[in-house]
Amino acid sequence: MSNPVFDQIKNEIDSNAVVLYMKGTADFPSCGFSAKVAHILSDLGVSFKDINILEDDSLRQGLKEFSSWPTFPQLYVKGELVGGCDIVREMYASGELAQLLKDKQIACR
Numbered sequence: 141m142s143n144p145v146f147d148q149i150k151n152e153i154d155s156n157a158v159v160l161y162m163k164g165t166a167d168f169p170s171c172g173f174s175a176k177v178a179h180i181l182s183d184l185g186v187s188f189k190d191i192n193i194l195e196d197d198s199l200r201q202g203l204k205e206f207s208s209w210p211t212f213p214q215l216y217v218k219g220e221l222v223g224g225c226d227i228v229r230e231m232y233a234s235g236e237l238a239q240l241l242k243d244k245q246i247a248c249r
C-alpha cells in the first residue's frame with residue numbers, strides 16, 4: 141500500500157543530490173549531532189538540502205521506518221542513506237566521505 145510520507149521522502153531524495161534530514165536547519169541547528177553533519181558538509185563545500193524534521197512529526201516518524209534508522213541526522217546522497225552523525229564523522233575523518241561524493245559526481249573540495 142502506498143504511504144504518502146514515503147512518497148514525499150522518495151521525491152525529496154530523488155530530486156536533491158544531497159539531503160540532510162536534521163533537527164533544525166543548517167543555519168540554526170537544534171541539536172549538536174545535526175549541527176556537526178551540517179558543518180562537515182559545509183567544510184566540504186557541498187550544496188545540500190536541509191530538511192527540519194522537527195516541523196513535521198509524520199516525516200520524523202516515517203523516516204525512521206523508511207530508512208530503518210532510528211535517529212537524526214540522516215544523510216542521503218543520490219537517494220541512498222549514508223548514515224548519521226557517527227558514521228559521517230568517521231567517513232569525513234578518513235576521507236571516505238569526500239571520495240563517495242566525488243564518485244557520485246557531487247562537487248566538493
Ligand SMILES: N[C@@H](CCC(=O)N[C@@H](CS)C(=O)NCC(=O)O)C(=O)O
Nearest residue numbers: 171173210211212213224225226227
Ligand atoms: N549516534 C547518533 C546520534 C544521533 C542521536 O542520538 N539522535 C537522537 C537524539 S537528537 C534522535 O534523533 N532520536 C530520535 C528522535 O528524536 O526522534 C548518530 O550517529 O547520528
